[in-house]
Amino acid sequence: MPEMLEIEAYRRAAEPVLGRTVSSVHAPDEWYAKGDTTTDQLRAVLTGVTVTGLRRIGKLMLVDTDGPVLGLRYGMTGRILVDEAAPIEALEYSSDRNDPAWDRFGVDFSGGGSLVIRDPRRLGGVELDPDESKLGPDAAAVTRTPFGAIVSGSSAPLKARLMDQAKLAGLGNLLVDETLFRAGLAPDRRANSLADEEISRLHRTMRRTIMVLGERGGSHTGDLQPARVRGGLCPRDGAELNRADVGGRTTYWCSQHQH
């Protein structure tokens, strides 16, 4: 599913639309307009604007224009199509089918081309001028000191804290499980129980994991990923993996080396 790595790939794929002007807006799904935004508003406000920038904070993609900022969320199954081409053809837990009926939002540009969100399960959404201050620092960029404060500032399970987008933006279920697997930390530890050395190790490991999986091609390319099934065994030491709900998400971790 799209976590920050996939959203970054989407952002890069969208770069050809920089400088283009929106000629028409396709917004057939009222459910897909989030916050105070309506589909009428999307059509009225975006028609005629020129794209001036493309940014990403965590899983939120931001399209800057000479009008409002357009915020795009992809949920679990959303993909981007730029000029009819998809940079990522298949997603974990999504369909291999590719049905235009799943186009929930899109814009056409003067002189040709388009930007479309195709999302079978409608878990993504579109919002005008989203409140960027509601997100914590991006996980790929956060430095040790603020990261330490984020981890230490909560008694919630470590995994829940790392997935709290208001505190740290970008990690989803797969990236977090892979990071904790590599760092040797148990997801159900209380976040504020980590020693300084463990926080440093977690910070290093998180950033390295984001980098490595980014190079491999996505959040589903982790070493733990093939073992994330019932009865799976730890790829590092062969021990049984624990499977439990942590932070509201199905979580796999090694019964031996993650403490």
Add this chain to the structure above:
DNA sequence: ATTGTGGCCTGCCCGC
């Protein structure tokens, strides 16, 4: 404020 829970969306897969 923090933390935890449940529901939403829908396609796919498994077992009967």
Add this chain to the structure above:
DNA sequence: TGCGGGCAGGCCACAA
């Protein structure tokens, strides 16, 4: 062969 239940998780509303 068809059918139904369970499952996936990002996000939000809500409760305590």
